[in-house]
Amino acid sequence: QVHLVESGGGSVHTGDSLTLSCVASGSAFDSYAMAWFRQSSGKGHEFVASIGGRGTGTVVADNVRGRFTIARENSKNTVYLHMNSLQPEDAAVYYCTARLGGDENMLRWPAAANYWGQGTQVDVSS
Secondary structure: OOOEEEEOOEEEEOOOOEEEEEEEOOOOHHHEEEEEEEEOOOOOOEEEEEEOOOOOOEEEOOOOEOOEEEEEEHHHOEEEEEEOOOOHHHOEEEEEEEEEEOOHHHOOOHHHOOEEOOOEEEEEEO
């Protein structure tokens, strides 16, 4: 069982930056591929970025590539989402997810996640 807790959300203006953090409980954190999804009002979960257990492989969604990066610190059981040049369309609840085994390519769909955090809200005003 893995418990995920996100933090770092908030209200920012267009062009600002934010870093989201997700801390996982339990051991063998490097056995889990991790990913961030987001959900805005009235829409389904949208893939943002994923990272393999060792942190050497990442996948970033086309619509945020070049602005968002994902990273992890296995010694701290933590995964990050660095978000730059935020736009109003980036406003959403951001969820941290985990999948035991597999790599970053396998955690690109919500159904592939074994565990979800409670989410953290990001608001972007123009």
